Amino acid sequence: EAQVTQNPRYLITVTGKKLTVTCSQNMNHEYMSWYRQDPGLGLRQIYYSMNVEVTDKGDVPEGYKVSRKEKRNFPLILESPSPNQTSLYFCASSLMFSTLGGELFFGEGSRLTVL
């Protein structure tokens, strides 16, 4: 089954304790991206990657890191989480965008709470 898998789905942590949210896709997609969703603010892009070893900042990259060492995996790293990073996080993937379109496939989301 074609899917994007995120882990963990739910996490409660404390300020400053490094954590990693994993994301893996089995569709051989070049493009992967991370979003956070907060009430009233919609989905805001954190980082995206066009292919292995190619990453770029989205609209809200502060406090986050990513890496793309393999095509299928795109982990999101919070080196020193703070309470304002409490949010619902989505990973998404797609074939390369083109004039024909670019459907994003989303994972089920990871709800993170930082105390």
Add this chain to the structure above:
Amino acid sequence: GQSLEQPSEVTAVEGAIVQINCTYQTSGFYGLSWYQQHDGGAPTFLSYNGLDGLEETGRFSSFLSRSDSYGYLLLQELQMKDSASYFCAVSLFSGDSGGYQKVTFGTGTKLQVIP
């Protein structure tokens, strides 16, 4: 910077037609997408417009006018299951990595379908 505007809430009657508008101010515009998200779920792709005009997919249609920086999603024969949040999203050229993969979402329109 970029901005997208869409109504925050819309209410419509089952069986009716509803139009959700999206206006955008961006640089490097490439295309406009629409996503549906039910409460507690992940966003799912509905449609993409890379060129001006109307795209039809079953009960859903989407329209784009690049000259007006405007698009809309049209839902026909509304069903109760259409109650969800709908997001427009713009795909943008990004010069950082020489590609065009940045995707920015609007804040979403919550559609309530009533009997």
